[in-house]
Amino acid sequence: MAGGALSTDWVPSFAAVPRSSFLPDLMWPFDMKTGRSVFVSRTDDPELWHGYAESDVPVVTQWDDGKHTGTEPGEVSTSSASMPSVVFRMLSDLDVRPGNHVLEIGTGTGWNAALLAHRLRPENVVTVELDSVVAAEARTALNLFGLSALVINRDGLKGYPEGGPYDRIIATCGFRSIPFAWVEQSRPGAVIVAPWGTHYDNADAVARLVVADDGESATGPFTGPVEFMKARAQRLSPVVHAEYVTDNVADRTKSSTTITEDEFIGEQFSPQRFAMGLKLRDCVHVVADKRDGKRPVWLYGLTDRSWACVVFRDGDEAQVWQSGPRQLWDEAESAYRWWTEKGKPGYQRFGLTVTANGQSAWVDDPADRWPV
Structure with a gap:
Protein backbone atom coordinates (compact mmCIF):
# COMPACT_ATOMS: atom_id res chain seq x y z
CA MET A 1 0.00 0.00 0.00
CA ALA A 233 -23.14 20.90 -0.71
CA GLN A 234 -19.98 21.79 -2.64
CA ARG A 235 -20.51 19.86 -5.86
CA LEU A 236 -20.28 21.81 -9.09
CA SER A 237 -23.30 21.45 -11.35
CA PRO A 238 -22.41 20.40 -14.90
CA VAL A 239 -21.60 23.31 -17.19
CA VAL A 240 -24.16 23.75 -19.98
CA HIS A 241 -22.11 24.71 -23.01
CA ALA A 242 -25.05 26.24 -24.91
CA GLU A 243 -25.62 28.75 -22.11
CA TYR A 244 -22.14 30.15 -22.77
CA VAL A 245 -21.59 29.83 -26.50
CA THR A 246 -24.70 31.12 -28.23
CA ASP A 247 -23.27 31.86 -31.68
CA ASN A 248 -20.37 30.92 -33.93
CA VAL A 249 -17.08 30.57 -32.04
CA ALA A 250 -15.17 31.88 -35.07
CA ASP A 251 -16.96 35.23 -34.73
CA ARG A 252 -15.22 35.91 -31.44
CA THR A 253 -11.79 37.39 -30.69
CA LYS A 254 -9.09 35.17 -32.12
CA SER A 255 -5.43 34.90 -31.13
CA SER A 256 -2.75 32.26 -30.73
CA THR A 257 -0.45 30.95 -28.04
CA THR A 258 2.96 29.32 -27.96
CA ILE A 259 2.01 27.20 -24.95
CA THR A 260 1.82 23.58 -26.03
CA GLU A 261 -0.77 20.94 -25.21
CA ASP A 262 1.62 18.97 -23.00
CA GLU A 263 2.70 22.10 -21.13
CA PHE A 264 -0.83 23.30 -20.43
CA ILE A 265 -2.70 20.04 -19.83
CA GLY A 266 -0.11 17.55 -18.62
CA GLU A 267 -1.26 14.30 -17.04
CA GLN A 268 -4.33 13.77 -14.86
CA PHE A 269 -2.57 14.75 -11.64
CA SER A 270 -0.01 17.13 -13.12
CA PRO A 271 0.74 19.97 -10.69
CA GLN A 272 0.12 22.67 -13.29
CA ARG A 273 -3.59 21.84 -13.29
CA PHE A 274 -3.67 22.30 -9.53
CA ALA A 275 -1.68 25.54 -9.80
CA MET A 276 -4.00 26.87 -12.51
CA GLY A 277 -6.97 26.35 -10.23
CA LEU A 278 -5.30 28.26 -7.42
CA LYS A 279 -4.78 31.31 -9.62
CA LEU A 280 -7.69 31.11 -12.05
CA ARG A 281 -10.60 31.61 -9.68
CA ASP A 282 -14.25 30.85 -10.44
CA CYS A 283 -13.43 28.95 -13.59
CA VAL A 284 -13.84 25.37 -14.76
CA HIS A 285 -11.95 23.79 -17.64
CA VAL A 286 -13.01 20.91 -19.87
CA VAL A 287 -10.52 18.93 -21.95
CA ALA A 288 -12.15 17.47 -25.07
CA ASP A 289 -11.08 14.32 -26.85
CA LYS A 290 -8.29 14.62 -29.41
CA ARG A 291 -9.28 14.09 -33.03
CA ASP A 292 -7.23 14.44 -36.21
CA GLY A 293 -4.36 16.00 -34.28
CA LYS A 294 -6.56 18.66 -32.65
CA ARG A 295 -7.62 18.94 -29.01
CA PRO A 296 -9.98 21.71 -27.81
CA VAL A 297 -9.85 22.88 -24.21
CA TRP A 298 -12.73 25.01 -22.94
CA LEU A 299 -12.71 27.48 -20.05
CA TYR A 300 -16.01 28.60 -18.51
CA GLY A 301 -16.47 31.40 -15.98
CA LEU A 302 -18.60 30.54 -12.97
CA THR A 303 -19.69 34.06 -12.05
CA ASP A 304 -20.68 35.19 -15.56
CA ARG A 305 -20.90 33.77 -19.07
CA SER A 306 -17.29 34.37 -20.05
CA TRP A 307 -15.69 31.54 -22.02
CA ALA A 308 -12.53 30.71 -23.91
CA CYS A 309 -11.53 27.93 -26.25
CA VAL A 310 -7.97 26.96 -27.11
CA VAL A 311 -7.44 24.39 -29.85
CA PHE A 312 -4.08 22.64 -29.62
CA ARG A 313 -2.83 21.32 -32.97
CA ASP A 314 -0.01 18.88 -33.54
CA GLY A 315 2.94 20.68 -35.12
CA ASP A 316 1.35 24.15 -35.07
CA GLU A 317 0.58 27.01 -32.72
CA ALA A 318 -2.65 26.71 -30.77
CA GLN A 319 -5.53 28.98 -31.76
CA VAL A 320 -7.56 30.81 -29.13
CA TRP A 321 -11.07 32.30 -29.06
CA GLN A 322 -12.58 34.04 -26.06
CA SER A 323 -15.65 36.04 -25.17
CA GLY A 324 -17.30 37.78 -22.23
CA PRO A 325 -16.39 40.23 -19.46
CA ARG A 326 -13.37 38.10 -18.50
CA GLN A 327 -10.64 37.25 -20.98
CA LEU A 328 -10.28 33.78 -19.57
CA TRP A 329 -7.48 32.61 -21.83
CA ASP A 330 -5.42 35.67 -20.94
CA GLU A 331 -5.96 34.83 -17.27
CA ALA A 332 -5.09 31.19 -17.89
CA GLU A 333 -1.91 32.01 -19.77
CA SER A 334 -0.89 34.41 -16.99
CA ALA A 335 -1.51 31.69 -14.38
CA TYR A 336 0.58 29.20 -16.35
CA ARG A 337 3.46 31.71 -16.69
CA TRP A 338 3.27 32.35 -12.94
CA TRP A 339 3.62 28.64 -12.24
CA THR A 340 6.67 28.33 -14.51
CA GLU A 341 8.28 31.45 -13.00
CA LYS A 342 7.88 29.89 -9.55
CA GLY A 343 9.98 26.94 -10.73
CA LYS A 344 7.02 24.67 -11.59
CA PRO A 345 6.29 23.76 -7.96
CA GLY A 346 4.76 20.38 -7.17
CA TYR A 347 1.94 19.75 -4.72
CA GLN A 348 4.14 19.69 -1.62
CA ARG A 349 5.27 23.29 -2.12
CA PHE A 350 1.69 24.55 -2.07
CA GLY A 351 -0.26 25.06 1.13
CA LEU A 352 -3.60 26.23 2.51
CA THR A 353 -4.61 28.49 5.39
CA VAL A 354 -8.13 28.54 6.83
CA THR A 355 -9.47 31.33 9.05
CA ALA A 356 -12.90 32.62 10.03
CA ASN A 357 -12.67 35.02 7.07
CA GLY A 358 -12.09 32.33 4.46
CA GLN A 359 -9.24 30.35 2.96
CA SER A 360 -6.06 31.27 1.13
CA ALA A 361 -3.31 29.43 -0.72
CA TRP A 362 0.44 29.90 -0.75
CA VAL A 363 3.69 28.62 -2.21
CA ASP A 364 6.53 27.89 0.21
CA ASP A 365 5.65 30.69 2.65
CA PRO A 366 2.26 30.88 4.44
CA ALA A 367 2.79 34.61 4.97
CA ASP A 368 2.66 35.21 1.22
CA ARG A 369 -0.85 33.96 0.47
CA TRP A 370 -3.84 34.88 -1.64
CA PRO A 371 -7.59 34.12 -1.38
CA VAL A 372 -8.92 31.00 -3.11
Whole structure:
Protein backbone atom coordinates (compact mmCIF):
# COMPACT_ATOMS: atom_id res chain seq x y z
CA MET A 1 0.00 0.00 0.00
CA ALA A 2 0.98 3.62 -0.54
CA GLY A 3 3.85 2.77 -2.81
CA GLY A 4 4.35 -0.65 -1.24
CA ALA A 5 4.98 0.52 2.33
CA LEU A 6 2.57 0.16 5.24
CA SER A 7 3.98 1.66 8.43
CA THR A 8 4.29 -0.76 11.34
CA ASP A 9 1.96 1.24 13.61
CA TRP A 10 -0.97 0.64 11.23
CA VAL A 11 -0.21 -3.00 10.34
CA PRO A 12 -2.30 -4.53 13.17
CA SER A 13 -5.38 -2.46 12.30
CA PHE A 14 -5.21 -3.12 8.56
CA ALA A 15 -4.70 -6.84 9.26
CA ALA A 16 -7.57 -7.02 11.75
CA VAL A 17 -10.08 -4.88 9.83
CA PRO A 18 -10.48 -6.08 6.22
CA ARG A 19 -12.24 -3.78 3.78
CA SER A 20 -14.37 -6.69 2.60
CA SER A 21 -16.26 -6.70 5.93
CA PHE A 22 -17.64 -3.24 5.11
CA LEU A 23 -18.54 -3.65 1.44
CA PRO A 24 -22.09 -4.42 0.28
CA ASP A 25 -23.06 -7.51 -1.69
CA LEU A 26 -23.67 -5.34 -4.78
CA MET A 27 -20.91 -2.89 -5.71
CA TRP A 28 -19.12 -1.17 -8.60
CA PRO A 29 -15.32 -1.44 -8.32
CA PHE A 30 -13.16 0.54 -10.72
CA ASP A 31 -11.51 -1.74 -13.23
CA MET A 32 -8.01 -0.43 -13.92
CA LYS A 33 -7.73 -2.24 -17.27
CA THR A 34 -10.91 -0.83 -18.81
CA GLY A 35 -10.91 2.48 -16.92
CA ARG A 36 -14.54 2.20 -15.84
CA SER A 37 -16.70 1.02 -12.97
CA VAL A 38 -18.06 -2.52 -13.27
CA PHE A 39 -20.94 -4.18 -11.47
CA VAL A 40 -20.09 -7.12 -9.19
CA SER A 41 -22.42 -9.29 -7.10
CA ARG A 42 -21.11 -11.35 -4.19
CA THR A 43 -23.98 -13.83 -4.66
CA ASP A 44 -23.44 -14.30 -8.39
CA ASP A 45 -19.65 -14.34 -8.44
CA PRO A 46 -18.09 -14.50 -4.94
CA GLU A 47 -14.57 -15.07 -6.28
CA LEU A 48 -14.69 -11.94 -8.46
CA TRP A 49 -16.31 -9.96 -5.63
CA HIS A 50 -13.56 -10.89 -3.16
CA GLY A 51 -10.90 -10.25 -5.78
CA TYR A 52 -12.01 -6.65 -6.16
CA ALA A 53 -12.67 -6.23 -2.43
CA GLU A 54 -9.06 -7.17 -1.71
CA SER A 55 -7.57 -5.11 -4.56
CA ASP A 56 -6.16 -1.61 -4.40
CA VAL A 57 -9.06 -0.05 -6.33
CA PRO A 58 -11.86 2.34 -5.36
CA VAL A 59 -15.32 0.79 -5.04
CA VAL A 60 -18.53 2.75 -5.63
CA THR A 61 -21.31 1.69 -3.27
CA GLN A 62 -23.94 4.31 -4.17
CA TRP A 63 -24.84 6.30 -7.29
CA ASP A 64 -26.88 9.48 -7.66
CA ASP A 65 -27.57 10.01 -3.95
CA GLY A 66 -29.41 6.69 -3.75
CA LYS A 67 -31.82 7.37 -6.63
CA HIS A 68 -30.01 4.95 -8.95
CA THR A 69 -31.46 1.56 -9.85
CA GLY A 70 -30.17 -1.30 -11.95
CA THR A 71 -26.71 -2.72 -12.42
CA GLU A 72 -25.22 -0.23 -14.88
CA PRO A 73 -23.18 2.61 -13.33
CA GLY A 74 -25.19 5.74 -12.55
CA GLU A 75 -24.43 9.34 -13.43
CA VAL A 76 -22.58 10.48 -10.30
CA SER A 77 -20.87 8.29 -7.70
CA THR A 78 -22.03 9.49 -4.29
CA SER A 79 -20.61 6.98 -1.80
CA SER A 80 -17.66 4.64 -2.01
CA ALA A 81 -14.80 2.81 -0.38
CA SER A 82 -11.50 4.42 -1.28
CA MET A 83 -8.40 2.64 -2.54
CA PRO A 84 -6.65 1.04 0.47
CA SER A 85 -3.40 2.77 -0.49
CA VAL A 86 -5.13 6.17 -0.35
CA VAL A 87 -6.77 5.31 2.97
CA PHE A 88 -3.40 4.42 4.45
CA ARG A 89 -1.73 7.50 3.03
CA MET A 90 -4.32 9.82 4.58
CA LEU A 91 -4.28 8.01 7.91
CA SER A 92 -0.50 8.34 7.87
CA ASP A 93 -0.88 12.08 7.29
CA LEU A 94 -3.31 12.21 10.24
CA ASP A 95 -0.53 10.97 12.54
CA VAL A 96 -2.80 9.73 15.33
CA ARG A 97 -1.45 9.17 18.84
CA PRO A 98 -2.80 6.97 21.66
CA GLY A 99 -5.79 8.62 23.31
CA ASN A 100 -6.50 11.00 20.41
CA HIS A 101 -10.14 11.95 19.93
CA VAL A 102 -10.97 11.88 16.19
CA LEU A 103 -13.79 13.29 14.08
CA GLU A 104 -14.32 11.78 10.64
CA ILE A 105 -16.34 13.59 7.97
CA GLY A 106 -17.94 11.19 5.50
CA THR A 107 -18.58 7.76 7.03
CA GLY A 108 -19.26 5.94 3.77
CA THR A 109 -18.99 2.18 4.32
CA GLY A 110 -17.55 2.66 7.82
CA TRP A 111 -14.21 1.00 7.00
CA ASN A 112 -12.08 4.08 7.67
CA ALA A 113 -13.88 4.67 10.98
CA ALA A 114 -13.32 1.01 11.88
CA LEU A 115 -9.58 1.31 11.28
CA LEU A 116 -9.46 4.38 13.52
CA ALA A 117 -11.61 2.68 16.16
CA HIS A 118 -9.35 -0.38 16.18
CA ARG A 119 -6.27 1.80 16.60
CA LEU A 120 -7.69 4.30 19.11
CA ARG A 121 -10.69 2.47 20.66
CA PRO A 122 -14.30 3.08 19.47
CA GLU A 123 -15.11 5.64 22.16
CA ASN A 124 -12.47 7.96 20.69
CA VAL A 125 -13.98 8.04 17.19
CA VAL A 126 -16.96 10.07 15.95
CA THR A 127 -17.94 9.79 12.30
CA VAL A 128 -20.48 12.00 10.51
CA GLU A 129 -22.48 11.01 7.42
CA LEU A 130 -25.03 13.17 5.59
CA ASP A 131 -26.91 10.34 3.86
CA SER A 132 -29.25 8.62 6.32
CA VAL A 133 -29.23 5.28 4.47
CA VAL A 134 -25.44 5.22 4.20
CA ALA A 135 -25.13 6.20 7.87
CA ALA A 136 -27.46 3.40 8.96
CA GLU A 137 -25.62 0.78 6.90
CA ALA A 138 -22.24 1.89 8.26
CA ARG A 139 -23.54 1.86 11.82
CA THR A 140 -24.76 -1.70 11.34
CA ALA A 141 -21.45 -2.81 9.82
CA LEU A 142 -19.45 -1.23 12.65
CA ASN A 143 -21.65 -2.82 15.30
CA LEU A 144 -21.45 -6.25 13.66
CA PHE A 145 -17.69 -5.99 13.53
CA GLY A 146 -17.50 -5.00 17.20
CA LEU A 147 -16.04 -1.52 16.60
CA SER A 148 -19.03 0.65 17.46
CA ALA A 149 -17.74 4.15 16.78
CA LEU A 150 -20.36 6.86 17.17
CA VAL A 151 -22.09 7.40 13.79
CA ILE A 152 -23.91 10.73 13.46
CA ASN A 153 -26.34 11.43 10.60
CA ARG A 154 -25.91 15.12 9.85
CA ASP A 155 -24.11 17.60 7.59
CA GLY A 156 -20.38 17.18 8.05
CA LEU A 157 -19.78 20.81 7.10
CA LYS A 158 -21.03 21.65 10.59
CA GLY A 159 -18.79 19.10 12.27
CA TYR A 160 -20.05 17.70 15.55
CA PRO A 161 -19.33 20.15 18.38
CA GLU A 162 -21.11 17.94 20.91
CA GLY A 163 -18.24 15.46 20.70
CA GLY A 164 -15.35 17.93 20.67
CA PRO A 165 -12.82 19.21 21.10
CA TYR A 166 -10.91 16.94 18.71
CA ASP A 167 -7.24 16.12 18.37
CA ARG A 168 -7.65 15.00 14.76
CA ILE A 169 -10.21 15.59 12.00
CA ILE A 170 -10.18 13.65 8.73
CA ALA A 171 -12.49 14.05 5.74
CA THR A 172 -13.13 11.31 3.20
CA CYS A 173 -14.82 13.41 0.52
CA GLY A 174 -13.53 16.32 -1.55
CA PHE A 175 -14.02 19.93 -0.48
CA ARG A 176 -13.77 23.27 -2.24
CA SER A 177 -13.97 25.18 1.02
CA ILE A 178 -12.79 23.91 4.42
CA PRO A 179 -15.39 24.83 7.08
CA PHE A 180 -14.00 26.96 9.88
CA ALA A 181 -16.32 24.99 12.20
CA TRP A 182 -13.75 22.20 12.08
CA VAL A 183 -11.05 24.55 13.35
CA GLU A 184 -13.35 25.81 16.10
CA GLN A 185 -14.02 22.24 17.25
CA SER A 186 -10.32 21.33 17.39
CA ARG A 187 -7.76 21.66 20.12
CA PRO A 188 -4.68 23.86 19.52
CA GLY A 189 -2.15 21.78 17.63
CA ALA A 190 -4.83 19.47 16.22
CA VAL A 191 -4.33 18.06 12.72
CA ILE A 192 -6.97 18.35 9.99
CA VAL A 193 -6.57 16.14 6.90
CA ALA A 194 -8.93 16.71 3.98
CA PRO A 195 -9.01 16.39 0.18
CA TRP A 196 -9.27 19.91 -1.22
CA GLY A 197 -9.28 21.48 -4.65
CA THR A 198 -10.83 24.14 -6.86
CA HIS A 199 -13.65 24.01 -9.37
CA TYR A 200 -11.09 24.36 -12.16
CA ASP A 201 -10.52 20.60 -12.03
CA ASN A 202 -12.24 17.61 -10.44
CA ALA A 203 -8.99 16.43 -8.86
CA ASP A 204 -8.05 17.18 -5.25
CA ALA A 205 -4.94 17.33 -3.14
CA VAL A 206 -4.66 16.24 0.48
CA ALA A 207 -4.34 19.26 2.76
CA ARG A 208 -2.67 18.62 6.11
CA LEU A 209 -3.48 21.56 8.37
CA VAL A 210 -2.37 22.23 11.93
CA VAL A 211 -4.58 24.35 14.19
CA ALA A 212 -2.77 27.38 15.59
CA ASP A 213 -2.19 27.77 19.32
CA ASP A 214 -4.72 30.61 19.48
CA GLY A 215 -7.32 28.55 17.58
CA GLU A 216 -7.82 31.35 15.06
CA SER A 217 -6.49 29.51 12.02
CA ALA A 218 -5.26 26.23 10.59
CA THR A 219 -2.49 26.04 8.03
CA GLY A 220 -0.27 23.50 6.35
CA PRO A 221 0.99 22.01 3.09
CA PHE A 222 -0.58 19.65 0.61
CA THR A 223 0.87 16.16 0.72
CA GLY A 224 -0.07 14.91 -2.74
CA PRO A 225 -2.82 14.44 -5.33
CA VAL A 226 -6.01 12.40 -4.92
CA GLU A 227 -9.50 12.46 -6.37
CA PHE A 228 -12.58 12.08 -4.19
CA MET A 229 -16.29 12.45 -4.76
CA LYS A 230 -17.27 15.90 -3.59
CA ALA A 231 -19.22 16.90 -0.51
CA ARG A 232 -22.82 17.25 -1.67
CA ALA A 233 -23.14 20.90 -0.71
CA GLN A 234 -19.98 21.79 -2.64
CA ARG A 235 -20.51 19.86 -5.86
CA LEU A 236 -20.28 21.81 -9.09
CA SER A 237 -23.30 21.45 -11.35
CA PRO A 238 -22.41 20.40 -14.90
CA VAL A 239 -21.60 23.31 -17.19
CA VAL A 240 -24.16 23.75 -19.98
CA HIS A 241 -22.11 24.71 -23.01
CA ALA A 242 -25.05 26.24 -24.91
CA GLU A 243 -25.62 28.75 -22.11
CA TYR A 244 -22.14 30.15 -22.77
CA VAL A 245 -21.59 29.83 -26.50
CA THR A 246 -24.70 31.12 -28.23
CA ASP A 247 -23.27 31.86 -31.68
CA ASN A 248 -20.37 30.92 -33.93
CA VAL A 249 -17.08 30.57 -32.04
CA ALA A 250 -15.17 31.88 -35.07
CA ASP A 251 -16.96 35.23 -34.73
CA ARG A 252 -15.22 35.91 -31.44
CA THR A 253 -11.79 37.39 -30.69
CA LYS A 254 -9.09 35.17 -32.12
CA SER A 255 -5.43 34.90 -31.13
CA SER A 256 -2.75 32.26 -30.73
CA THR A 257 -0.45 30.95 -28.04
CA THR A 258 2.96 29.32 -27.96
CA ILE A 259 2.01 27.20 -24.95
CA THR A 260 1.82 23.58 -26.03
CA GLU A 261 -0.77 20.94 -25.21
CA ASP A 262 1.62 18.97 -23.00
CA GLU A 263 2.70 22.10 -21.13
CA PHE A 264 -0.83 23.30 -20.43
CA ILE A 265 -2.70 20.04 -19.83
CA GLY A 266 -0.11 17.55 -18.62
CA GLU A 267 -1.26 14.30 -17.04
CA GLN A 268 -4.33 13.77 -14.86
CA PHE A 269 -2.57 14.75 -11.64
CA SER A 270 -0.01 17.13 -13.12
CA PRO A 271 0.74 19.97 -10.69
CA GLN A 272 0.12 22.67 -13.29
CA ARG A 273 -3.59 21.84 -13.29
CA PHE A 274 -3.67 22.30 -9.53
CA ALA A 275 -1.68 25.54 -9.80
CA MET A 276 -4.00 26.87 -12.51
CA GLY A 277 -6.97 26.35 -10.23
CA LEU A 278 -5.30 28.26 -7.42
CA LYS A 279 -4.78 31.31 -9.62
CA LEU A 280 -7.69 31.11 -12.05
CA ARG A 281 -10.60 31.61 -9.68
CA ASP A 282 -14.25 30.85 -10.44
CA CYS A 283 -13.43 28.95 -13.59
CA VAL A 284 -13.84 25.37 -14.76
CA HIS A 285 -11.95 23.79 -17.64
CA VAL A 286 -13.01 20.91 -19.87
CA VAL A 287 -10.52 18.93 -21.95
CA ALA A 288 -12.15 17.47 -25.07
CA ASP A 289 -11.08 14.32 -26.85
CA LYS A 290 -8.29 14.62 -29.41
CA ARG A 291 -9.28 14.09 -33.03
CA ASP A 292 -7.23 14.44 -36.21
CA GLY A 293 -4.36 16.00 -34.28
CA LYS A 294 -6.56 18.66 -32.65
CA ARG A 295 -7.62 18.94 -29.01
CA PRO A 296 -9.98 21.71 -27.81
CA VAL A 297 -9.85 22.88 -24.21
CA TRP A 298 -12.73 25.01 -22.94
CA LEU A 299 -12.71 27.48 -20.05
CA TYR A 300 -16.01 28.60 -18.51
CA GLY A 301 -16.47 31.40 -15.98
CA LEU A 302 -18.60 30.54 -12.97
CA THR A 303 -19.69 34.06 -12.05
CA ASP A 304 -20.68 35.19 -15.56
CA ARG A 305 -20.90 33.77 -19.07
CA SER A 306 -17.29 34.37 -20.05
CA TRP A 307 -15.69 31.54 -22.02
CA ALA A 308 -12.53 30.71 -23.91
CA CYS A 309 -11.53 27.93 -26.25
CA VAL A 310 -7.97 26.96 -27.11
CA VAL A 311 -7.44 24.39 -29.85
CA PHE A 312 -4.08 22.64 -29.62
CA ARG A 313 -2.83 21.32 -32.97
CA ASP A 314 -0.01 18.88 -33.54
CA GLY A 315 2.94 20.68 -35.12
CA ASP A 316 1.35 24.15 -35.07
CA GLU A 317 0.58 27.01 -32.72
CA ALA A 318 -2.65 26.71 -30.77
CA GLN A 319 -5.53 28.98 -31.76
CA VAL A 320 -7.56 30.81 -29.13
CA TRP A 321 -11.07 32.30 -29.06
CA GLN A 322 -12.58 34.04 -26.06
CA SER A 323 -15.65 36.04 -25.17
CA GLY A 324 -17.30 37.78 -22.23
CA PRO A 325 -16.39 40.23 -19.46
CA ARG A 326 -13.37 38.10 -18.50
CA GLN A 327 -10.64 37.25 -20.98
CA LEU A 328 -10.28 33.78 -19.57
CA TRP A 329 -7.48 32.61 -21.83
CA ASP A 330 -5.42 35.67 -20.94
CA GLU A 331 -5.96 34.83 -17.27
CA ALA A 332 -5.09 31.19 -17.89
CA GLU A 333 -1.91 32.01 -19.77
CA SER A 334 -0.89 34.41 -16.99
CA ALA A 335 -1.51 31.69 -14.38
CA TYR A 336 0.58 29.20 -16.35
CA ARG A 337 3.46 31.71 -16.69
CA TRP A 338 3.27 32.35 -12.94
CA TRP A 339 3.62 28.64 -12.24
CA THR A 340 6.67 28.33 -14.51
CA GLU A 341 8.28 31.45 -13.00
CA LYS A 342 7.88 29.89 -9.55
CA GLY A 343 9.98 26.94 -10.73
CA LYS A 344 7.02 24.67 -11.59
CA PRO A 345 6.29 23.76 -7.96
CA GLY A 346 4.76 20.38 -7.17
CA TYR A 347 1.94 19.75 -4.72
CA GLN A 348 4.14 19.69 -1.62
CA ARG A 349 5.27 23.29 -2.12
CA PHE A 350 1.69 24.55 -2.07
CA GLY A 351 -0.26 25.06 1.13
CA LEU A 352 -3.60 26.23 2.51
CA THR A 353 -4.61 28.49 5.39
CA VAL A 354 -8.13 28.54 6.83
CA THR A 355 -9.47 31.33 9.05
CA ALA A 356 -12.90 32.62 10.03
CA ASN A 357 -12.67 35.02 7.07
CA GLY A 358 -12.09 32.33 4.46
CA GLN A 359 -9.24 30.35 2.96
CA SER A 360 -6.06 31.27 1.13
CA ALA A 361 -3.31 29.43 -0.72
CA TRP A 362 0.44 29.90 -0.75
CA VAL A 363 3.69 28.62 -2.21
CA ASP A 364 6.53 27.89 0.21
CA ASP A 365 5.65 30.69 2.65
CA PRO A 366 2.26 30.88 4.44
CA ALA A 367 2.79 34.61 4.97
CA ASP A 368 2.66 35.21 1.22
CA ARG A 369 -0.85 33.96 0.47
CA TRP A 370 -3.84 34.88 -1.64
CA PRO A 371 -7.59 34.12 -1.38
CA VAL A 372 -8.92 31.00 -3.11
